[in-house]
Amino acid sequence: MTPHELVVGADAAGSRLDAFVAAGGLGLSRSQARHLIDAGAVRVWGAARKPGYVVRAGDHVAVEITPPPxxxxxxxxxxxxxxxxxxxxxxxxxxxxxxxxxxxxxxxxxxxxxxxxxxxxxxxxxxxxxxxxxxxxxxxxxxxxxxxxxxxxxxxxxxxxxRTVAKRYLAVVRGVIRRDELVIDAPIGRHPTERKKMSTRARSGRTALTRIRVLERFAAATLVEAAPQTGRTHQIRVHLAARGHPIVGDAVYGGGTPPRARGARAGVPPIARQALHAASLEVAHPATGARLRLTAPLWDDMRALLIALRTTSS
Missing domain, CATH: 3.30.2350.10 (Pseudouridine synthase)
Known part of the structure; x- marks a missing residue:
């Protein structure tokens, strides 16, 4: 079979090989990338390397993905x-x-x-x-x-x-963001002690940029639009948490249960997951090259959360 060919760019130089492969647009998780590397299915300039190998700008990485049984x-x-x-x-x-x-x-x-x-x-x-x-x-x-x-x-x-795909997410975060717009420019890497988490304090973090725009403010929360300019694991969740505004319902990064405004008579109904929704995606159509903008309505749980926040904030 023909392997997938990846070339290490300047922004990815210094990353671990498993992290680079996982972020290479092949739909692989970090653990899947590590498994392929251990199996000898990933080669740098034709040579097998270990998952912790540090890639350099210009490296050619071949990834061979074998179909599962x-x-x-x-x-x-x-x-x-x-x-x-x-x-x-x-x-x-x-x-x-x-x-x-x-x-x-x-x-x-x-x-x-x-x-x-x-x-x-x-x-x-x-x-x-x-x-x-x-x-x-x-x-x-x-x-x-x-x-x-x-x-x-x-x-x-x-x-x-x-990175020619335009992505827009909607997120409900804890706390009130005062600025209408902000840019979060903070490298993201594996958390130094909790391996299932990502962090902006990692020693070998990769460039990560997220643009945030406030859409609606509530008594104790904010609805924002997030536009990631890079595609790091958990990027929006990590960046917002690093700014002190974790996504509501995100137990991994400090969002926990929905906030309750001081003095409010009723709390906000809990949401069983992080309140993060990929609202739109814009790509070039493979046949025509024309820009295709795809939009997705919110699911019921996020709609209910917003209704409750508006009610308790009025």
């Missing part, structure tokens, strides 16, 4: 909220709680299972993830675009690698 990713008839579909791509409004990829301990109920059922085959025989070019965290909802052909897969993956 068929029993590990079976088609499932799962509901999908389809926003757009043509012969080359499909866009969905991913539900909160849906995992994108099958993994040990969760081989069913994922987006990949649903896509295998919908199409009956994978867009590329060399790719175990049918058309997946980017990811959303399990508890983040919103727009995802998926390729339906090998050509579309490569075209869309290139756009994500080159």
């Amino acid at each position: 068929p029993t590990l990713a079976e088609p499932e008839d799962l509901p999908l909220d389809v926003l757009y579909e043509d012969a080359l791509l499909i866009a969905i409004n991913k539900a909160p709680g849906m995992v994108v990829h099958p993994a040990p301990g969760r081989w069913q109920g994922t987006l990949v299972n649903a896509l295998l059922h919908r199409w009956g085959h994978e867009p590329s025989a060399d790719d175990p993830r049918p058309g997946i070019v980017h990811r959303l965290d399990r508890d983040t909802s919103g727009v995802m675009v998926i390729a339906r052909t090998p050509t579309a897969l490569e075209h869309l993956a290139r756009q994500f690698r080159e």
